[in-house]
Amino acid sequence: MRDFHRSAPAAVQMTVRDALNQAMDEELERDERVFLLGEEVAQYDGAYKVSRGLWKKYGDKRIIDTPISEINVLLQAGLRPICEFMTFNFSMQAIDQIINSAAKTYYMSAGLQSVPIVFRGPNGASAGVAAQHSQCFAAWYGHCPGLKVVSPWNSEDAKGLLKSAIRDENPVVVLENELLYGVPFEMSEEAQSKDFTIPIGKAKIERQGNSITLVAHSRYVGHCLDAAAVLAKEGIECEVINLRTIRPMDVESIETSVMKTNHLVTVEGGWPQFGIGAEICARIMEGPAFNYLDSPVTRVTGVDIPMPYAKILEDHSLPQVKDIIFSVKKTLNI
Amino acid sequence: MVKAMITSARTYADFTTQATFEIKKCDVFKLDEGPATQVVLTRDEGLQYYRTMQTMRRMELKADQLYKQKIIRGFCHLYDGQEACAVGIEASINLSDHLITAYRAHGYTYTRGGTVKEIMAELTGRRGGIAKGKGGSMHMYCKHFYGGNGIVGAQVPLGAGVALACKYQGNNELCVCLYGDGAANQGQIFETYNMAALWKLPVIFICENNRYGMGTSVERAAASTDYFKRGEFIPGLRVDGMDVLCVREATRFAADHCRSGKGPILMELQTYRYHGHSMSDPGVSYRTREEIQEVRSKSDPISMLKDRMLSNNMASVEELKEIDVEVRKEIEDAAQFATTDPEPPLEELCNHIFCDMPSLEVRGTNPWAKLKSVS
Numbered sequence: 091m092r093d094f095h096r097s098a099p100a101a102v103q104m105t106v107r108d109a110l111n112q113a114m115d116e117e118l119e120r121d122e123r124v125f126l127l128g129e130e131v132a133q134y135d136g137a138y139k140v141s142r143g144l145w146k147k148y149g150d151k152r153i154i155d156t157p158i159s160e161i162n163v164l165l166q167a168g169l170r171p172i173c174e175f176m177t178f179n180f181s182m183q184a185i186d187q188i189i190n191s192a193a194k195t196y197y198m199s200a201g202l203q204s205v206p207i208v209f210r211g212p213n214g215a216s217a218g219v220a221a222q223h224s225q226c227f228a229a230w231y232g233h234c235p236g237l238k239v240v241s242p243w244n245s246e247d248a249k250g251l252l253k254s255a256i257r258d259e260n261p262v263v264v265l266e267n268e269l270l271y272g273v274p275f276e277m278s279e280e281a282q283s284k285d286f287t288i289p290i291g292k293a294k295i296e297r298q299g300n301s302i303t304l305v306a307h308s309r310y311v312g313h314c315l316d317a318a319a320v321l322a323k324e325g326i327e328c329e330v331i332n333l334r335t336i337r338p339m340d341v342e343s344i345e346t347s348v349m350k351t352n353h354l355v356t357v358e359g360g361w362p363q364f365g366i367g368a369e370i371c372a373r374i375m376e377g378p379a380f381n382y383l384d385s386p387v388t389r390v391t392g393v394d395i396p397m398p399y400a401k402i403l404e405d406h407s408l409p410q411v412k413d414i415i416f417s418v419k420k421t422l423n424i
Numbered sequence: 425m426v427k428a429m430i431t432s433a434r435t436y437a438d439f440t441t442q443a444t445f446e447i448k449k450c451d452v453f454k455l456d457e458g459p460a461t462q463v464v465l466t467r468d469e470g471l472q473y474y475r476t477m478q479t480m481r482r483m484e485l486k487a488d489q490l491y492k493q494k495i496i497r498g499f500c501h502l503y504d505g506q507e508a509c510a511v512g513i514e515a516s517i518n519l520s521d522h523l524i525t526a527y528r529a530h531g532y533t534y535t536r537g538g539t540v541k542e543i544m545a546e547l548t549g550r551r552g553g554i555a556k557g558k559g560g561s562m563h564m565y566c567k568h569f570y571g572g573n574g575i576v577g578a579q580v581p582l583g584a585g586v587a588l589a590c591k592y593q594g595n596n597e598l599c600v601c602l603y604g605d606g607a608a609n610q611g612q613i614f615e616t617y618n619m620a621a622l623w624k625l626p627v628i629f630i631c632e633n634n635r636y637g638m639g640t641s642v643e644r645a646a647a648s649t650d651y652f653k654r655g656e657f658i659p660g661l662r663v664d665g666m667d668v669l670c671v672r673e674a675t676r677f678a679a680d681h682c683r684s685g686k687g688p689i690l691m692e693l694q695t696y697r698y699h700g701h702s703m704s705d706p707g708v709s710y711r712t713r714e715e716i717q718e719v720r721s722k723s724d725p726i727s728m729l730k731d732r733m734l735s736n737n738m739a740s741v742e743e744l745k746e747i748d749v750e751v752r753k754e755i756e757d758a759a760q761f762a763t764t765d766p767e768p769p770l771e772e773l774c775n776h777i778f779c780d781m782p783s784l785e786v787r788g789t790n791p792w793a794k795l796k797s798v799s
Contacts (some may be wrong), residue, residue, distance in 0.1 A: 130639050133709075157609040158645070180576070218498025223499070273521055391787070392789070394774075395773065395774050400550070400767050403558065405771070415791075416790065417790045
């Protein structure tokens, strides 16, 4: 009996930037109503080159350079805009519109007026961009009913979540990360398809383990995996959960994991007060997983200060892999 | 000592102490008359403006070098080409007046009293930096200079606020409030125009129009590129921002206007930046190298001043060369300091969150990291 030799499906390496680009390209092609607007997105190819080539392909009507007027968020009846913020720090200039016009309108109109808009751009710290350009807005946007908020980590996340966001009938905030734009990740054959989407509201187990659960979003998923690799050498097997979506948060996945491992550490780049970790702690306490905890939940967060500029200070303002390792051991009482 | 005496003897004997120059007339808006077109420049003033502009130019070029060596990181928005603006403005206001600008701020930090050493050490993120390394390129401050602001346009309402404080305190001071052609389309600027005019605040709004908001030319961003008219009910001037004498004269005119209680005034300075928007922008995808070269050869502010002084026998070639050498040395020394000064100590991490607070505990990256903050 002969078995045909089957080679593994062809996975390719793709950077997060290219994955986002591909997602937008595919959705622009699929639906005429989709268009992109923002500062420098067209002729400049995007401040961070995420929209490279799109203006050349789709032209002025679909890819629009705007003046520096963040507040001009368009509630285009019948259209599906992708609104790029050069960074989410500038979104504060438009945050009233995002919350009061985009997030709340479907509710206020009792279902009459939907707002299928995507707000996307880099979120959180970069490298040396100082206090006004380094804030993480996951907690701020995650606070508001009516908004969906996603935070991709790798290229598959980026493509799948952005495509879902564009197809979603609701306002979706897509929190990208500048430092990840140039990082290549493997894209499975499935992810390379034009119909590949990732459901909003579902977390992913990136690594299985029994000793402790680590939950993170965006860049810190990578940090957690790095910490897990180091800890594995000491026999500590971390289960790493990539949240993928901030709102609606997949608390069930976290609970299931905690009921297995009995320990939880959350990791985020944002500030501690009223943050993602704080919300996870509250939800765990309110649910069935609380009784399975052998120790309090530990939050690893950014330091509670405006972001300093000097490299040595900046490095100490954000969670490093060693902070995660330290916190895991403290939580496990090792 | 002997050399100095000989030099000063040369000064009086050989050089013209002052000369009158014809400068470009300003376009005016809602004004019956504009700034003078015949201005006097003294030799001392000329030498001072030359030195200051040259220092700013060399400082920015050194920053370019250090950035490429990765000794400066993050954002770095250089001012070379626009020197006449900062120097001309400062020439007609006092250090007791106030000034606020956006992120292209190294030049203003210097004219407002920062030293090259402190500025460069801030760019390299060292403890000797003007903000102790905590602010970086976009967040430098000194007395009566409020930065250094990263969010486009946000500094404009702040500037009006400073002017309000001046009026409130009746101290005859004014606030110079700068923004770029890109920022000029921000809504908050129009709100500020309204309040400043309504309350007759002593603020000089200055739009530094360098033709491009990052990669977007003014034609692609603005329904009206007559930035000096966009205050609608605020009088305006359009000024040749490459000529330090034009800027000085226009600022003198504007300052008189404010101090006489007439309220705000708007100046558009037509200027140009040689570098791209920031160090990560080559600056040639949205404009041609020919354009940059043309401005450099025909309108460079330092060359313009130099030509004026030399052709009117107000200085010698050697004298100006000597200033160049001194400036170069000052920049080299500052760069040396900026690259060797140590980074800020970790104890500094949490300081200056609040003012006047006794020691405060600050959460570190994990619950066991209890850090300390002092004001």
